[in-house]
Amino acid sequence: MEFDTITAISTPMGEGAIAIVRLSGEEAIEIAAKLFRAKSNKRLWEMTSHTIHYGHIIDPKTEETVEEVMISLMRGPNTFTREDVVEINCHGGIVSVNRVLQLVLMNGARLAEPGEFTKRAFLNGRIDLSQAEAVMDLIRAKTDRAMNVALGQMEGRLSKLIRGLRQELLETLAHIEVNIDYPEYDDVEEMTHHLLVPKVENVKNEINNLLQTSSQGKILREGLSTVIIGRPNVGKSSLLNSLIHENKAIVTDIPGTTRDVIEEYVNVRGVPLKLVDTAGIRETEDIVERIGVEKSREVLKSADLILLVLNNNEELTVEDEKLFEAISGMDTIIIVNKTDLPTNISIEKVKQLANNQPVVTTSLLQEEGIDKLEEAISSLFFSGALEAGDMTYVSNSRHIALLNQASLAINEALEGIENHLPIDMVQIDLTRSWELLGEIIGDSMHESLINQLFSQFCLGK
Numbered sequence: 001m002e003f004d005t006i007t008a009i010s011t012p013m014g015e016g017a018i019a020i021v022r023l024s025g026e027e028a029i030e031i032a033a034k035l036f037r038a039k040s041n042k043r044l045w046e047m048t049s050h051t052i053h054y055g056h057i058i059d060p061k062t063e064e065t066v067e068e069v070m071i072s073l074m075r076g077p078n079t080f081t082r083e084d085v086v087e088i089n090c091h092g093g094i095v096s097v098n099r100v101l102q103l104v105l106m107n108g109a110r111l112a113e114p115g116e117f118t119k120r121a122f123l124n125g126r127i128d129l130s131q132a133e134a135v136m137d138l139i140r141a142k143t144d145r146a147m148n149v150a151l152g153q154m155e156g157r158l159s160k161l162i163r164g165l166r167q168e169l170l171e172t173l174a175h176i177e178v179n180i181d182y183p184e185y186d187d188v189e190e191m192t193h194h195l196l197v198p199k200v201e202n203v204k205n206e207i208n209n210l211l212q213t214s215s216q217g218k219i220l221r222e223g224l225s226t227v228i229i230g231r232p233n234v235g236k237s238s239l240l241n242s243l244i245h246e247n248k249a250i251v252t253d254i255p256g257t258t259r260d261v262i263e264e265y266v267n268v269r270g271v272p273l274k275l276v277d278t279a280g281i282r283e284t285e286d287i288v289e290r291i292g293v294e295k296s297r298e299v300l301k302s303a304d305l306i307l308l309v310l311n312n313n314e315e316l317t318v319e320d321e322k323l324f325e326a327i328s329g330m331d332t333i334i335i336v337n338k339t340d341l342p343t344n345i346s347i348e349k350v351k352q353l354a355n356n357q358p359v360v361t362t363s364l365l366q367e368e369g370i371d372k373l374e375e376a377i378s379s380l381f382f383s384g385a386l387e388a389g390d391m392t393y394v395s396n397s398r399h400i401a402l403l404n405q406a407s408l409a410i411n412e413a414l415e416g417i418e419n420h421l422p423i424d425m426v427q428i429d430l431t432r433s434w435e436l437l438g439e440i441i442g443d444s445m446h447e448s449l450i451n452q453l454f455s456q457f458c459l460g461k
């Protein structure tokens, strides 16, 4: 049955003050009532909606008291799922909450699949698909900004934009369909040009604007892949340790200390970084070190940001210049480290090689310059001086793929108009674009796809 009563533990497994067993569905109140003895002696179904009650869970078979609880009663449709919802607040602890769950299962509820509560909120029309996906992003958010983006999407900010675009496409399609007679135009072709092209181009531009936010959105969710590179012994591992405020990577004065690639997540002024420390890149005979160097070259390819470390105490070498070459075209911050030692590097030359990318000087040993570096990282990322309020980042790869496809269909429509193709060809492309946008918010979606999406959620959500 599609809308049978489901249940799950909705709080994390482990010891805590309180744990919640949630029920949703037609029989939620009836099932909970079989197990609950309220202090007031009132039965659950007699109670007012959206109230909470103290009492005990009693095993109906043995009449034994199983738990001391508080029960929240929420009648549909004003609930998370739009169905009747009951939440049993147990003592936190794996045994107690599982006992209550078992009783609920034995008395007529079915264990929910991961994401099934949210899926019901979607199927019952309280939220659309992009809002449901945002619920998941919210739980996984690693920074305040990522959380704000998810909240915006959950409140329907992206949905609203998508609906607006679909509406415009629909109106354009209606124009074509009705084929209204415009006396100011001599023929149909002239009319389509003057009326359709601006409208379709407007939709195209708005889709492209949304797509432009996608790289930032994705970074907010997944972290900016940041790779620290440089010759051996310049202070790469020291840099990682400074940024994460922890002595995670081994630091010694022996060149070639770091052999493997080390990864750490860190939040620099709201920018989540996935920091990667690498083996110093140099020609080497040592097999182990050489494998490390090979790996360093590999991670370079997938980096969003490079932190190139140089040694202030030494002149630039051919190897340094090779590194500059290897990263040309990538977002880079150059760090001239060991400023506590005498300067032997030519800063002029560094600035020239840097080619307008920021250069920061540090003494990691004396903990100097880290502020400037953090500043450089955040200003690189938030260069558009973004306000937290108006962020409509598209960060979900499913959404990005659909927007790209919709954009292609729109381009085809425009080309069709340009090349004087029959108007029904243009109609097909516009309709396709309208459908693709619909998939973002979950209109016109296959059931199997919906199931697959929700199965990626947490149990109990």
Ligand SMILES: Nc1nc2c(c(=O)[nH]1)N(C=O)[C@@H](CNc1ccc(C(=O)N[C@@H](CCC(=O)O)C(=O)O)cc1)CN2
Pocket (backbone or CB within 6 Å): 077, 078, 079, 080, 081, 087, 126
């Ligand atoms: N105990 C508890 N806390 C929780 C949740 C929950 O399910 N249970 N939530 C789960 O994620 C989040 C809150 N999200 C919610 C979203 C919508 C509704 C809801 O009932 N919406 C109704 C309006 C209710 C009213 O008007 O009072 C609606 O939109 O119709 C409830 C919770 C976070 N905290």
Ligand SMILES: Nc1nc2c(ncn2[C@@H]2O[C@H](COP(=O)(O)OP(=O)(O)OP(=O)(O)O)[C@@H](O)[C@H]2O)c(=O)[nH]1
Pocket (backbone or CB within 6 Å): 230, 231, 232, 233, 234, 235, 236, 237, 238, 239, 250, 251, 252, 253, 254, 255, 256, 257, 258, 259, 278, 279, 280, 281, 337, 338, 339, 340, 341, 362, 363, 364, 365, 366
């Ligand atoms: N004087 C001075 N020494 C530093 C500074 N930063 C790092 N060092 C020292 O330089 C040496 C190498 O530092 P690491 O961080 O291990 O260098 P690395 O680039 O990771 O080296 P490999 O892993 O071998 O490639 C250590 O002895 C550090 O203490 C600095 O700002 N000033």
Ligand SMILES: [Mg+2]
Pocket (backbone or CB within 6 Å): 236, 237, 238, 249, 250, 257, 258, 278, 280
């Ligand atoms: Mg190292």
